[in-house]
Every structure is written in structure tokens, then in C-alpha cells.
Amino acid sequence: MKRILMTLAVVISVSMLGACAPMAQQSDGHGCSRYNAQKGALGGAAIGALAGQAIGRNTKSTLIGTGIGAFVGALAGNAVDQHNVAAREAARTGGRVVYLDGRGGMVEATPIGPVNQRTNCRKVRKTIWKDGKLVGSETEEICEAEKTEPHYLNN
Numbered sequence: 001m002k003r004i005l006m007t008l009a010v011v012i013s014v015s016m017l018g019a020c021a022p023m024a025q026q027s028d029g030h031g032c033s034r035y036n037a038q039k040g041a042l043g044g045a046a047i048g049a050l051a052g053q054a055i056g057r058n059t060k061s062t063l064i065g066t067g068i069g070a071f072v073g074a075l076a077g078n079a080v081d082q083h084n085v086a087a088r089e090a091a092r093t094g095g096r097v098v099y100l101d102g103r104g105g106m107v108e109a110t111p112i113g114p115v116n117q118r119t120n121c122r123k124v125r126k127t128i129w130k131d132g133k134l135v136g137s138e139t140e141e142i143c144e145a146e147k148t149e150p151h152y153l154n155n
Contacts, residue, residue, distance in 0.1 A: 041073045090124050112125055
């Protein structure tokens with residue numbers, strides 16, 4: 001009975017964590033889901049709980065796995081949030097944006113070319129650095145509003 005109650009408590013706690021992740025409104029007025037840290041924590045907690053139970057086969061191991069998984073998932077999700085915010089800010093301002101994470105990591109977002117007047121989108125190159133070394137680079141299209149259809153309508 002104690003095991004069932006503890007498992008139920010973990011499931012309810014993890015579910016509540018996901019419920020605390022509302023859609024954030026960006027400072028530029030565009031709705032943008034910037035809650036990858038919460039989603040990462042939720043997913044990490046679930047995977048950690050399963051791994052903890054599989055390894056230790058007891059409640060203590062399950063709870064430890066849940067905590068470690070939530071922490072690691074939140075860190076990973078936060079990194080994704082920083083990359084997305086940097087790209088949106090660079091597209092909005094038309095200038096280079098650099099975010100430092102305080103742990104040797106850096107995200108640099110640089111707009112490429114002008115805003116496409118037909119689609120109101122701008123391409124941004126994101127460059128990711130870790131401990132002074134280039135980790136990756138990608139180009140992303142940032143639009144003034146969220147796309148609701150897979151293609152653009154001709155006006």
C-alpha cells in the first residue's frame with residue numbers, strides 16, 4: 001500500500017509540474033511557447049522515475065531518479081529556450097544577439113539579410129559555442145507571427 005501511495009504521489013507531482021508551464025508572452029507581443037525547461041523537467045522526471053525503479057526496485061530509487069531526471073531535463077530545456085529567445089530577439093531587432101550561460105556556453109544569433117516583405121519573416125543564423133569551441137550552427141526562419149498553416153497565402 002505504501003508503494004502505491006508513493007508512486008501516486010510522484011505521478012501527481014510530475015503532472016502538476018507540467019500544469020505550471022503556461023504559454024509565455026514575449027516582450028514583443030507575440031505568443032511564443034518558451035517553456036522548454038518545464039517540459040524538459042517533466043520528461044526527465046518521468047524517464048528518471050522509470051530508470052530509478054528499474055535499477056533500484058524501490059521507492060527511494062524511484063524518487064532519486066525522478067529528482068535527477070527533472071534536474072537534467074530542466075537544464076536541457078533551458079538551453080533550448082535560450083537559443084530560441086536569442087534567435088527571436090535578433091530577428092526582432094535586426095542586430096546580433098549574444099547570450100552567455102555562465103558555464104562556458106554562448107549562443108550567438110545574427111540576422112541574415114532583410115525581412116521578407118511578402119512573408120514578414122527573417123532568417124537568423126544561430127551559432128552555439130561551448131568553452132570557446134564551436135559546437136554547432138544552424139539557420140532558422142523567424143516570422144512576425146506564428147504560422148497556422150504549412151504554407152503562405154498569396155495576397
